[in-house]
Amino acid sequence: MRIADLAGRRVAVWGFGREGHxxxxxxxxxxxxxxLTLFCSAAEVDAAHAFDAALEIIAGEPDATALGQFDVVVKSPGISAYKPALLAAQVQGTQFTSGTxxxxxxxxxxxxxxxxxTKGKSTTSALVAHLARALGVRTALAGNIGLPLLELLDQRADLWVIELSSFQTGEAGPVELGVITSLYEEHLDWHGSREQYVTDKLRLADVSQQLxxxxxxxxxxxxxxxxxxxxxxxxxxxWHxxxxxxxRGAHQVFPIDQLAAPGLHNALNACAALAALAAVGMDALAAAPALATFRPLPHRLQPLGERDGWHWVxxxxxxxxxxxxxxxxxxxxxxxxxLVGGHDRGLDWTPFVEAMRDAPANAIVCMGSNGARIExxxxxxxxxxxxxxxxxLASAVAAAKNCTPDHGVILLSPGAPSFDQFKDYAERGRRFAELAGFDGAMAGIEGAGIC
Incomplete structure (x- = not known):
């Protein structure tokens, strides 16, 4: 569907986050x-009027009857495609699409x-863009990484690197190359089951010329x-x-101790990025030295620095x-x-518990709505x-200070969403930085956009 196809039809936008904007x-x-009609929360009505005074605004969660009044509803990614009201409206003839x-x-x-x-998609996307730019390719980095594609609607790039969440993979295509970094259990509340989550993730394969x-x-x-x-x-x-x-094969290309983004999984993300460039005909070997200048993304194993004798990540x-x-x-x-715990989605913590039994951390601070279950x-x-x-989180940071030795590491890696206490993971990460004594106004995703 193209934007011109919406002309003269009854159109609603569902969701007033950055995608909705x-x-x-x-x-x-x-x-x-x-x-245009906008479905948004009651708390967003004033901001929506200020953003676009011509909008007809309906506050609250729409039911099937409300959705069924429209020919097309453009929904934000966080709204599940399996909501009963959405499915019922589809049966009645309403089409649902998205910014993607x-x-x-x-x-x-x-x-x-x-x-x-499930994991690695943001870092891998940013690495692909960083390495392509190192080769002089005009590259866009957008999508789930924090920059909606429609914000770049009338701009041009030689290569588009697009991160897609499991909510968006069915909305894409066609693509020159699809990349799947990993698959674990996540977002079961949106997809309804683990099998549906996997199926939705793998929809990217259906629209990828190469995978x-x-x-x-x-x-x-x-x-x-x-x-x-x-x-x-x-x-x-x-690439391995x-x-x-x-x-690459038997040839040693880049020492992983020179990666600014630590960990074996980030080295594997770098392999994915290099393999992706090679798959679309670029010189991955020539791009590899630029791995040394890639900066870790905010909130993803981001070293904040040393404060009060501890290293904070x-x-x-x-x-x-x-x-x-x-x-x-x-x-x-x-x-x-x-520091672990947060919003409880019912995920299985057994692999974590077993790993800690075999090789325990210095200490584990459990917090949030599933903290007691983890403990x-x-x-x-x-x-x-x-x-x-x-x-x-504030109590967790205070507890960590009391049980971490000098020059030890205090790591916020909750293993759970933030919605029990914060708007999103970024707000949680900024608050952690502030509690550690750093500037909470950390930079956004470096490289998002076109350059």
């Missing part, structure tokens, strides 16, 4: 006479590398095997990590227990106090390190 702005620029789908409709010939995955996947994950290998042009990273024949180096983006384990592995050999699991397993239970 971008949709309204794009529709106004292309269809200035089009009437509209951008692809407007740009069918763009050269796109689309990246998804690059992580060879170290059996579920990804199994589910993408039918793709006619599938490529792999992480295996010895291609071995003996402290990022390698902000990994607020961590929303699964396996992500927390990856963060701890990246700090192997150091005395790490881990109970750790104590029941006999994990041999101090385990503390607190109510909130």
């Amino acid at each position: 971008a949709v309204i702005g794009a529709l106004r620029s292309r269809l200035p006479a089009q009437s 789908a509209l951008w692809f409709g407007e740009n069918p010939d763009a050269c796109v590398i689309a990246v998804t995955g 690059l996947v992580n060879s170290l994950q059996s579920i990804v290998l199994e589910r993408t095997q039918p793709h006619p042009r599938r490529l792999l990273f992480g295996q010895p024949e291609g 990590v071995s003996d402290g180096f990022i390698c 902000n990994d607020s983006i961590s929303t699964t227990p396996l992500a927390t384990l990856a963060a701890l592995e990246s700090l192997h050999g150091r005395a790490v106090t881990a 109970t699991a750790l104590r029941t397993a006999g994990v041999a390190c101090p385990i503390l239970l607190v109510s909130d």
